[in-house]
Amino acid sequence: DAGVIQSPRHEVTEMGQEVTLRCKPISGHNSLFWYRQTMMRGLELLIYFNNNVPIDDSGMPEDRFSAKMPNASFSTLKIQPSEPRDSAVYFCASSLEAGVGGELFFGEGSRLTVL
Amino acid sequence: AQKVTQAQTEISVVEKEDVTLDCVYETRDTTYYLFWYKQPPSGELVFLIRRNSFDEQNEISGRYSWNFQKSTSSFNFTITASQVVDSAVYFCALLGGYGGATNKLIFGTGTLLAVQP
Numbered sequence: 001d002a003g004v005i006q007s008p009r010h011e012v013t014e015m016g017q018e019v020t021l022r023c024k025p026i027s028g029h030n031s032l033f034w035y036r037q038t039m040m041r042g043l044e045l046l047i048y049f050n051n052n053v054p055i056d057d058s059g060m061p062e063d064r065f066s067a068k069m070p071n072a073s074f075s076t077l078k079i080q081p082s083e084p085r086d087s088a089v090y091f092c093a094s095s096l097e098a099g100v101g102g103e104l105f106f107g108e109g110s111r112l113t114v115l
Numbered sequence: 116a117q118k119v120t121q122a123q124t125e126i127s128v129v130e131k132e133d134v135t136l137d138c139v140y141e142t143r144d145t146t147y148y149l150f151w152y153k154q155p156p157s158g159e160l161v162f163l164i165r166r167n168s169f170d171e172q173n174e175i176s177g178r179y180s181w182n183f184q185k186s187t188s189s190f191n192f193t194i195t196a197s198q199v200v201d202s203a204v205y206f207c208a209l210l211g212g213y214g215g216a217t218n219k220l221i222f223g224t225g226t227l228l229a230v231q232p
Contacts, residue, residue, distance in 0.1 A: 033220070043206065043222040056219065091160065101148035101167055101210060104220055106160040 002026070004107035006092050012113045018080040021110045024073055025094030033104060034067055034077050035091040043091075049075065082114045117142045119209050119223035127229045128197050136192045136226045138207030144168075148210040149183065149190045150220070155203040163205075166190065197230045204228070 005024040013019055025032050033048040047057040049069045057067070064083070069075040079086055089111050093104040118141040128134045140149065151163040164174065166183050174181045178195045194201055207223045 042224045045219055045221070048219070089158065093160075101165060103150060103162045103165050105162065106152075108159050 004092055004094050004105055006090075006107035006110050008110055009108065010111045010113075012115065013082055014115050015083055016081045017114075018078065019082045019086075019112060019114075021077040021090050021092075021112070023075045023077070023092030023107060025075070025092070026096075026105055027073065029094035029096045029105070030072075031095040031097075031102075032069060032075050033093040033095070034075070035093065035106075037089045037091060037109070038087075046077070079112075082112075084114045087112055087114050117144075117209055117211050117219070117221050119207050119221055121207055121223035121226050123226045124224070125227045125229070127231060129231050130199060131196050133193060133195050134197050134228065134230075136194075136205050136207075136228065138190045138192065138223060140188050140190065140207070140209045142209060142211045144211040146211075150208040150210065151181070151190075151192050152206045152208060152222075153203045154206065154225070160206070163192075194228075197228075199230050199232050202228060202230045 004026055007022045011019060031050050034046040035043050036046055037043050044059055046059045047067045048055055052069045052072055065079055067077045089109040091106050091109045093106045095102045095104045120139045123137055126134060147168045149166045153161045153163055164181055171183050171185060180193045182191045204225045204227050206225045208220050210220045
């Protein structure tokens with residue numbers, strides 16, 4: 001059974017460019033999470049969705065970040081315009097019944113470098 | 116506010132030693148869940164265990180064991196007879212807001228475990 005699939009695995013871009021990260025959750029999971037991992041701040045929750053609806057985006061750093069989940073099998077995290085401080089590993093995770101303690105299954109991450 | 120503290124930033128042991136990773140949490144929720152995840156050098160996050168706040172029974176899985184104590188708000192993780200393959204960053208995490216729309220899995224800062232041969 002396929003796990004959470006993220007693309008691209010690595011992205012190098014220049015400051016000011018638009019970046020789109022993609023995630024395909026595990027089929028049947030109803031919650032999807034975007035996390036960012038940096039050395040300075042550790043693992044931060046950016047946003048999460050329940051049944052394709054954004055529930056809490058309080059972790060999104062600023063208006064340059066946006067996330068969508070147009071259907072149950074796909075989500076995007078977009079940064080426009082990107083800045084060097086956005087360099088990080090971005091993880092997508094999905095869960096079945098996260099509200100009752102279901103574990104999160106993580107993708108392999110997308111490593112973003114903004115020059 | 117919810118918070119997870121992993122005071123040990125880095126631990127180095129020699130193979131076959133036992134090692135305990137500490138985790139202290141803060142929450143006002145009466146129902147919550149605690150997790151441990153492992154992040155090996157390859158970078159993926161691997162789920163190890165989940166505990167709910169009503170189950171304080173310790174758990175053992177092979178060389179891994181977990182000690183959950185609500186009285187001290189701790190959920191410690193012990194690896195017995197450590198092996199080089201155990202080298203990784205280990206994260207403790209807390210999920211609160213049971214049943215509501217504000218569920219968040221909050222991670223600690225992680226403990227880097229280095230097992231030397």
